[in-house]
Amino acid sequence: MTGRDDLRVLRAGICGTDLQIFRRVRPDRAGILGHEGVAERAATADGRRRFVVFNPVDPDDQDSILGHSYDGIFRRHVPGGAERMPRTVPVDPRLPADLAALVEPLGTVLYGWELASSAAPLRSVSVWGGGTSALLVAIVAQLHGCDVELVHRRGERLRFIDGLGVLDGARLRLPGAAPAVAGCDGAFLCLPREGAAAGLTQAVDQVRPGGCIDLFGGFGPGDRHPATGRLDLGMVRRANVCGRPVGSATAEVRTPAGKPVSLTGHRGTAERHLTRAAELLRTHASRFGALITHVVPLAEAGSYLSAMASGSRAPAPPYEYVKVVIDMTLVSAGTRGPDLSTRLADLPVECPV
Template structure:
């Protein structure tokens, strides 16, 4: 299913209206919530996300393996500052500045309390992360972007690449270093000088694991002149992908004989000097077997809290070694070794990674970090993505390397990288190369487009037309003609003007957006999910509510737009005459023309004014459902009515269950009955049927 992509500039329109964020609480419980924007405090800033990555830590938070307080999630991000508090400005931050995020808490004693929350359209950064010094946690990268060597996708990978480099830096320097050790590098162009002591140079290193940290560690080891690099992993499919990206010298499946195989292989080339563990605790015991005496085991990732190692003298908790950046000399089976752990990142290493990218260090060895990306998804798809990623190692039959979020991507799009680049050739190039990013930096929070402005509405319509053109070309093997384009433009302008003239209480949808977004959502769904590419039908969807809520009538629509548009609009218009009928007549109508049997026994208490409105609503829906099933004026109208209801209801799918508004039991039952009859009579598309039933199920859990 194809979901349109916003332009970079249009992303601002989501601000100053309820915007989407990812929330989680219990294990495996995640949903898309809505947050209202709030002004920054003096020591705060607001970020607009451009790209973000999902890492193993996020997945462990989702499954409950890493207990953290309920709330937002995510920490690998590339963003733009759109609002800055007064004191934050004094730290050098400004609107329009591009940044990446160092998620580590400024207080070393709170290293488990990461900055989690970047998986949302906007994020107000807490003061302790904004005001910390001397090392920043929100790191400006404008200087690197200006070279056009850093793209949004690349910038989103900088944080995990820095974690990998931090591990190798301990090997370069011969042991763990406190964060304060790196402070003096802040005066040397914020980067680590290349002429530092490098103990990794000329040494053989084995890296266990095939996730992003392991892959990037192999890439960094190559740049830092390791003699040989070897990858080891259990999953051979993931190992094959890691080998393609990192281009190690050797690789081995992590089976029962891996220690013997590595020993035999390295016997003639000097043995293994370092083992970087980014997989699981059992890899440590295997590493001991093939590591040279006086060799080093560096724990980076995949170590559980209960993982221990029995040495010749005591029992060592491996998690504590990794978590607390400790170093310990050990002896196992008479072999003296060094055990080290690494946790987090530092600002100078962020700049060293960025410097590598700008200088083309990876390209020298034929390495492209973007090759680690296997999937690009939308923000709204993340609950489903997390569920899939924790069930196995594939999504859409493609193994998982790195999953990135393109925040321009609308709907619930989940794409492999190949699908993403083929469906969105121009905009995927922007994401992967950085084209057009400097233009967006010229905006500031005072020029943010509100979603309800005409500019934003216009942009949504342009996206729909762009999508229609692509699907029309694919299905009909020809382009839209000038007459069809003019029809769509006219329908949009008439609809937008008409809906703006509606009664004030109807001008906005429950999520705060203007009513016009309802027909726009219908048009987008019809094109992308149902492959409806008839411009007259799309025009009819834009205009389908004007007869019901505005002064425009069927004669006007037929005269201005033709019979197809008028027929669909008549079919989808509800009969509001029930609102002026005596209630007794309404009940008589329901008893005599029941679309579902329970309406024949329905009663009414004169004291329940709210119930009176509900009965009138049932009569309106009863009349329309009956008419559409028996005598529609256009054959697509019954299906489009399901789409109409679905898009009216679907906004609640992004809310937690406790926030879903109530609807009457009768209304839900009637809609389910209509879906069933429409499926049998008019071949309701399966995708719409499933989506409609899914949103009905949400209401059933909270119905009155």
């Protein structure tokens, strides 16, 4: 029996930071991973169902993060009496349930876009990375009418992304290839810590004078780079947290070659970004849904985490991943594709056990 304050987790997404914690390249101490997802609260007295998405970062303590510093949502229930309860935001019950796992990552992308576009007008954008965040940035950029290119170190990955059909008109290239645009307006670094420094070297070379680089991930407190001198790149990210301050906190630097560049970044996201993300997911369900490559039951989540963290191919086709979603209501073994027809409101009231 669960209490009225419990959260019944319905879907959860595996994030790149989950993989970094799994590989122990981050110092996070949560015993249970997971921070992207959707849950159901106890119904109201009149029987109305209430769905919420998780907002993992605490704006008053940005080191307090669901699934990082305290136990996350790779479980069926978050008990109401837990010592640390996660922050949540209401979500439209008409949202397809599988897409709800993309609300938080898309919300963080919308926050990054808000910051970068307030620092410099964005008409051409280059994105470094090949995971969920990078593809979400590229889609959002195209929805804003930008010319987009995506840079990734593996040709096989680029061919897989091309086959998804979500970035028609974008240029996909290897790091050593000539850029599609000489002097892009904005660069987004959606890279793990292991690859962030090399990506920043390339982005500094490619962005136009006065352009903006968004440090979407990959840099922590104390990290520096030869192109940006003594600037603490981790503190650039920590200057914007969960929508605070209103506007964009940026750092203005000159590279060793004398080029002026703005840098921004953030941690967390705000309710307005999550609400807008859910609206976009409903409006462009097929396009965003193509990013969900695997939907698995909780019992198989461990094998996917292990394979993804080690760089192994997926246990089931397709053998490249983008977003792996854990369906807490699945009890049968096996992997399925995204279901874009079943809304949150359509899910059964009681989770199978």
